[in-house]
Each structure stands twice: as structure tokens, then as C-alpha cells.
Amino acid sequence: MSNDSISQMWEDFMKVNPKAPESYEAWAFGDSKEMADELAELVLEGRKTATASNYSLYGDEEPLPFVGLYNIILDGDGKAVAVAETTSVEIVPFDEVTEEHAYLEGEGDRTLKYWRDVHEDFFKKEFKEVNQEFHSKIPVVCERFKVVYKK
Numbered sequence: 001m002s003n004d005s006i007s008q009m010w011e012d013f014m015k016v017n018p019k020a021p022e023s024y025e026a027w028a029f030g031d032s033k034e035m036a037d038e039l040a041e042l043v044l045e046g047r048k049t050a051t052a053s054n055y056s057l058y059g060d061e062e063p064l065p066f067v068g069l070y071n072i073i074l075d076g077d078g079k080a081v082a083v084a085e086t087t088s089v090e091i092v093p094f095d096e097v098t099e100e101h102a103y104l105e106g107e108g109d110r111t112l113k114y115w116r117d118v119h120e121d122f123f124k125k126e127f128k129e130v131n132q133e134f135h136s137k138i139p140v141v142c143e144r145f146k147v148v149y150k151k
Helices: 004-016 033-045 099-105 112-129
Strands: 025-028 050-054 070-074 080-093 139-150
Touching (some): 033 070, 033 080, 050 112, 099 112
Antiparallel strands (some): 050 139
16 A cells, blocks of 8 residues: 555654664554544544454455554545554454453443444454354454554
């Protein structure tokens, strides 16, 4: 993915962090402009320091995140808003995602119940697109990150 704001954000970040690796991922949260904007704002506020994704959708073209990975967070228009570094990655069954992780995701009232409701709906939509079924034991990639640069 390449656009001017991504390139500029990385160039600006590298000026103050010259020892950072040369590679990074650029992506937006969610599946809509509105969700990407809302969640990017939570990252900028410092409320969102974790995310979860559907393990089964990773593969050769999209490798799993790893500790030390730099991520350029995009808003709903694809504009770079921050650089975040992945600090931990765990793969756990959906029904074993912790209250702590739900809280760190920063969404809604930050409860595990809210997290499960929202993510079950989200994962069901993703599975429907690939003709698979959601169940409570699907593997979930629980990723934590810290913002290391923002304008």
C-alpha cells in the first residue's frame, strides 16, 4: 500500500528514529470508513492499545503480526495518523480472550461482554465472505501495541 501520507509519516518517523527497521505495515481498523476513523481516534487518544483479528484469514499474502513490527495506522480515508509498534502477540480461542484484552482494545464500555458481542458479529461477517462458520473456539490473534509516533 502506498500513498503520500504513509510515505511522509514513515519518513518523518525515521528522522527521529533512525534505528527503526526499514519495513512496516500500513492498515486501517475494521471494515468501514466510520469504524476506521473511530478506532484510529481511540489510538490517538491512547485509549486503544490492543486489537484482535481472525487468525484463519492470515496466510502467505498476509503474515501474522510479530513483536517489533511497526504499523502505520490509517484513518477511514487511508490517511496515516500514527506509527505503532507491536509489543505482544498471542493466539487464543475466541472464548478465552481475557477481560484485560477487551479493556485494552478501548472500544465501547471496554467490557468483555461488549468485546465478545462486537467481535462475534465482525468475525461472522468475515467468515461469511469465505464460506466458513464462526464458533466460540476460533483462533483469535490478540495483539498489543504502543504508539511510537504521531503528528
